[in-house]
Amino acid sequence: MTALARRLDTPDRLEPADDTILAALPHIRRELEPGQYLVRDQGHPKYCCFLLSGFTIRHKFVGDGARQIVAINLPGDFVDLQHVLLETADHNVEALTACSVALIDAAALVDGAFASPAIGKALWRHSLVEASIFREWMANIGRRDGRARTAHLLCEVGVRRETAGLGARAQFELPMTQEQLGDALGLTAVHVNRSLRGLEAEGLIARTRRSVTVLDWNGLAAAADFDPAYLHHR
Amino acid sequence: MTALARRLDTPDRLEPADDTILAALPHIRRELEPGQYLVRDQGHPKYCCFLLSGFTIRHKFVGDGARQIVAINLPGDFVDLQHVLLETADHNVEALTACSVALIDAAALVDGAFASPAIGKALWRHSLVEASIFREWMANIGRRDGRARTAHLLCEVGVRRETAGLGARAQFELPMTQEQLGDALGLTAVHVNRSLRGLEAEGLIARTRRSVTVLDWNGLAAAADFDPAYLHHR
DNA sequence: CGATAAGTTGAGAGTACTCAACCACGGTGG
């Protein structure tokens, strides 16, 4: 679980004793295929999933069958930290790509959090940063038009990938279909397509099937009304 | 701070020692007038606000000046629990009505959380439930039409008020203008007006200027696609 | 009782959706 220790080492430095606690957490490794569900809405997971590699999405369905993707998770993210203290899942977690995950015993993780304030603060803080991203997504979906929404998601993924050490923010793989992008943005796949092509026509981005190159980061950020403060990075 | 102890007494029971810790938290009481700001975006609050009476809203502005209300807080809610561990505010907090609040020293609250796991779990859980509400709002804004969105907000406020002991879910004051409702729902005030009048015409609700009576709870919940599971009540 | 904020209504515009057809890429099997 060195990946876990590395992820929790900010903002407060972990002590060697903390590393010991983390290393001793009961967990199992699992490999997931694209499309595989990790958590089902209304389920009662007893573990907490830490994403080692790959992308996951979290989504919920509304009455008419439409879907809202509420989060995209990158390596180094806890995918369902809420299940350490909430008994019943309120949404689904699904592997977007092939993934490696560590399933950590939820009760043990809570014990670890209260055995070491540094661990506890890092985990709690993780929950809080995630909530901040949710708030920005609400503003994005509720108050920006299709073009800005789409651009905002590209900016966020670029920055978060960069922060996670997965490469430059201006060039990355985005392993989502336009249908999935639409579900994340509150748009239809058709409208996502037109938004992406619009950004491309403006010279802000270039695309191949699943990779995005930002040609003009400042221009894209302006189109997106993107300010990374909500990510609460250091 | 008996209100605080009462709020944190679930899901785990607090011990007398916990009550002692809570009672000793350094805090100041403050009375707020409608419209007064408690926290400003990009500010660095050193306290954490517990709402004793009144309503607050939390909102953020996007580039073109539009506003998204990301949360409505009721008495017994922590209004800005994220500031115990995040240094910089990512949104504004504003009093919707006259409010009484307790401003608790953030560092002391964190210390209390790690001095007593029961307190720490209750606070962390509070953050997680809030995040669940954010997710539902994302789905609401992104994937439901104006009528359903509006109905959903009414259902949520009704249930949360009831749970907070403020009265029956079917009859309550909603001290928000249609402009504010629109900012919470990602709609314009005009469209909120039409949605509310539509729900009224269907016989689901009755309204006076600021109070709502639900005439047909099941009908309204069906129109809203409302399932209270995301509130994670006991 | 006037002033102001909020609510209501109508008409026209625009963004985003729906439906449907067509295209492009990747994978598979003959």
Added chain:
DNA sequence: CCACCGTGGTTGAGTACTCTCAACTTATCG
């Protein structure tokens, strides 16, 4: 090796939901 097939991407046309703007009404407050 290449044709076929399926998923996903692209495009156009028509529709519909929501917005904008503006006027008018109603409530509240000094």
